[in-house]
Amino acid sequence: xxxxxxxxxxxxxxxxxxxxxxxxxxxxxxxxxxxxxxxxxxxxxxxxxxxxxxxxxxxxxxxxxxxxxxxxxxxxxxxxxxxxxxxxxxxxxxxxxxxxxxxxxxxxxxxxxxxxxxxxxxxxxxxxxxxxxxxxxxxxxxxxxxxxxxxxxxxxxxxxxxxxxxxxxxxxxxxxxxxxxxxxxxxxxxxxxxxxxxxxxxxxxxxxxxxxxxxxxxxxxxxxxxxxxxxxxxxxxxxxxxxxxxxxxxxxxxxxxxxxxxxxxxxxxxxxxxxxxxxxxxxxxxxxxxxxxxxxxxxxxxxxxxxxxxxxxxxxxxxxxxxxxxxxxxxxxxxxxxx
Numbered sequence: 001x002x003x004x005x006x007x008x009x010x011x012x013x014x015x016x017x018x019x020x021x022x023x024x025x026x027x028x029x030x031x032x033x034x035x036x037x038x039x040x041x042x043x044x045x046x047x048x049x050x051x052x053x054x055x056x057x058x059x060x061x062x063x064x065x066x067x068x069x070x071x072x073x074x075x076x077x078x079x080x081x082x083x084x085x086x087x088x089x090x091x092x093x094x095x096x097x098x099x100x101x102x103x104x105x106x107x108x109x110x111x112x113x114x115x116x117x118x119x120x121x122x123x124x125x126x127x128x129x130x131x132x133x134x135x136x137x138x139x140x141x142x143x144x145x146x147x148x149x150x151x152x153x154x155x156x157x158x159x160x161x162x163x164x165x166x167x168x169x170x171x172x173x174x175x176x177x178x179x180x181x182x183x184x185x186x187x188x189x190x191x192x193x194x195x196x197x198x199x200x201x202x203x204x205x206x207x208x209x210x211x212x213x214x215x216x217x218x219x220x221x222x223x224x225x226x227x228x229x230x231x232x233x234x235x236x237x238x239x240x241x242x243x244x245x246x247x248x249x250x251x252x253x254x255x256x257x258x259x260x261x262x263x264x265x266x267x268x269x270x271x272x273x274x275x276x277x278x279x280x281x282x283x284x285x286x287x288x289x290x291x292x293x294x295x296x297x298x299x300x301x302x303x304x305x306x307x308x309x310x311x312x313x314x315x316x317x318x319x320x321x322x323x324x325x326x327x328x329x330x331x332x333x334x335x336x337x338x339x
Contacts, residue, residue: 010059017296043299076266102128126156131191155318186213
């Protein structure tokens with residue numbers, strides 16, 4: 001109970017920013033900007049004028065990580081398992097092409113820019129899988145240094161912000177349907193929170209679809225981490241690091257995205273008719289509001305001064321790979337006849 005009370009100041013601030021974002025959106029004559037995007041920028045703006053205390057930061061981190069995942073679980077109560085299986089089938093082909101682009105193209109771009117292979121592949125993982133979550137999962141498996149983790153986080157987040165703004169504009173300019181846009185966003189935008197923001201900025205249906213695609217894409221964390229753990233083990237053979245020692249760094253239980261299991265579980269329960277429609281709709285509204293709160297917390301945790309210290313080459317790497325993924329994803333959709 002005491003631990004939960006420690007989260008209260010930061011969580012309350014995130015909720016307040018979400019309410020303000022909703023209010024600002026309600027004042028707009030046309031909903032051209034989503035409350036998710038407004039909340040994100042409110043958090044960033046506030047963080048530049050007021051640095052939260054440690055007590056507040058704890059709650060903000062809890063909101064940006066745990067509450068976001070909880071909101072996705074609640075979203076499952078309004079979805080059917082048949083829809084999720086359809087999403088997985090559609091997204092698998094696009095996802096395979098984007099992952100090959102990230103890690104294949106990232107290898108050559110990283111060598112060209114003279115980046116360490118660990119930093120290069122963390123940026124690629126953040127771009128191809130799920131932003132900060134993939135970087136955090138991959139870092140201990142390859143013994144990444146703290147500065148490299150910070151570089152990779154900064155490089156992927158910067159382009160997440162750009163994508164949140166540009167994707168709805170490009171989607172409307174291309175005349176994409178909700179399904180096509182949701183699939184494009186879910187496979188090309190990096191972090192889960194950014195997918196949520198960019199998806200719902202286009203439409204509610206696109207946001208739902210993009211979130212489901214993103215959850216399917218997140219599962220690729222496990223094979224990616226295992227593969228790079230083996231690569232790191234091989235590269236460190238001369239340092240007499242045993243395979244057993246390296247395997248201890250890879251905990252499948254901790255790496256597996258548990259919230260996806262819960263998300264699918266809620267969808268199965270809803271598909272079986274155990275959740276009444278009014279209650280399902282209420283859970284979806286609560287889910288969306290908690291997502292907006294999580295985005296506000298993420299904005300509050302963003303310091304542009306620290307990001308500027310990350311240097312130029314990792315940013316160039318992130319820009320090139322992000323751009324390639326955006327182009328590859330929409331091109332594959334075109335040849336699949338989805339666009």
